[in-house]
Amino acid sequence: MDQIAAMRAFVRVVEAGNFTRAADLMEMPKPTVTKLIQQLEGHLRTKLLNRTTRRVRVTPDGAAYYERALALLSDLDELDGSMARAQTSPAGRLRVDIGTSLALNVIIPALPDFHARYPDILLDLGVSDRPADLVGENIDCAIRGGDILDPNLIARRIGQVDLVMCATPGYIARHGMPQHPRDLLEGHRVIAYFSPRTGRRMAFDMVRGEESYEFDLPYALAVNDSTAYQAAVLTGLGIAHAVEPLIQPYLADGTLVRVLPEWRSEPIVLHIVYAPNRHLSSRLRVFVDWVAELFASSNVYRLGPLPPPS
CATH class of the missing domain: 3.40.190.10 (Periplasmic binding protein-like II)
Known part of the structure; x- marks a missing residue:
């Protein structure tokens, strides 16, 4: 039994005074309304309505139940309305x-x-x-x-965001421009990022076609904050694996230059x-x-x- 539906049918019958009018107001067949009332009375083990050929009258138990059911259904309707408003205007x-x-x-x-x-x-x-x-x-x-x-x-x-390797022109002038990822192992230093969660430094990974490399390179500085990482590469301390949108203005005005531009790294996937x-x-x-x-x-x-x- 759908008790809420049965309670609504009972309240409507009491207010309409007969099953036919209640069924019309609820837009459901009269036998369905009758069955709901019978199920509700069976569930409560009491008679709620006295039926005659011309009119339906409420029993004393039915009158008491009507008052409580009406209050409960009103609270339920108000709750549904407040939730609906919250969906359109959350607060x-x-x-x-x-x-x-x-x-x-x-x-x-x-x-x-x-x-x-x-x-x-x-x-x-x-x-x-x-x-x-x-x-x-x-x-x-x-x-x-x-x-x-x-x-x-x-x-x-x-979404996802791309990483690019970059350094300052001053760093490149001092250490030379690497031509291959293996060159990073000789005479170069990087700006490393270590995870705030694990403390582990993130390796430099590089892919070009079928070639791929992943190095834990010598580092001049390791940080665990993205803004500090960007600030560090601008000092010229080393080569960075930087977030491309953040350093794009510095690449455009020459403050930074790309390193191994034909090589790509795995992008960072973003989640909420x-x-x-x-x-x-x-x-x-x-x-x-x-x-x-x-x-x-x-x-x-x-x-x-x-x-x-x-």
Whole structure:
């Protein structure tokens, strides 16, 4: 038995005064209304209505049940209405964790658009490359690059970003321009990035056609923050594997030069991740959709096409 449907049918019969009128108002066959009332009475083990050939009258138990059922159905309708309004105009606090370079160069510049669409969402933006415990720190979602190590998180791919090797002209003048990846092993230093999660330095990987190399190269400096990484390469300390959109202006004006430009590296895949128990939040849903839309636009962060799922 659908108890809610049966309660609605009972309330409608009481208000209409007969089964025929109630069935018309509910736009369902009269036998269906009759069956619902019979099922409800059987479930409650009491008679709710006295039926005559001309009219239906409420029993004392039916009158008491009507008052409680009417209040309950009113509360349910109000709850449904509030949830519907929340879907169209979500509100409340949303905690988001994001890496520094993505925050400064992509998310924050676009936030006026997000707040114009959803003015009632209060956004708490945690900006850092450090790892965050989404559940333990009560964070609604995070935007992360690279592999997602926690299999319990829901991850939605939103794009990818290319890496290029580069250095300052001064560094190249001192150490020479490498002609092959193997040249990096002799007389060169790199700017390394180590994972805030594992502490492991990320290797330099290079691919050209069928050739591929992956080196753990000697480094002059290792950092665990994307903005610090960009600042380090501009000092001329070494060769960097930099995020292409961030250093493109420096390549354009000659502050940096490409190293081994015919070789490519594996792009960084970007995800927005959240815990499974967060997926019903309307404010989280609209933020996830907005971020996906933002990264899909052709003029944002120069994201490449998504790789096929592994």
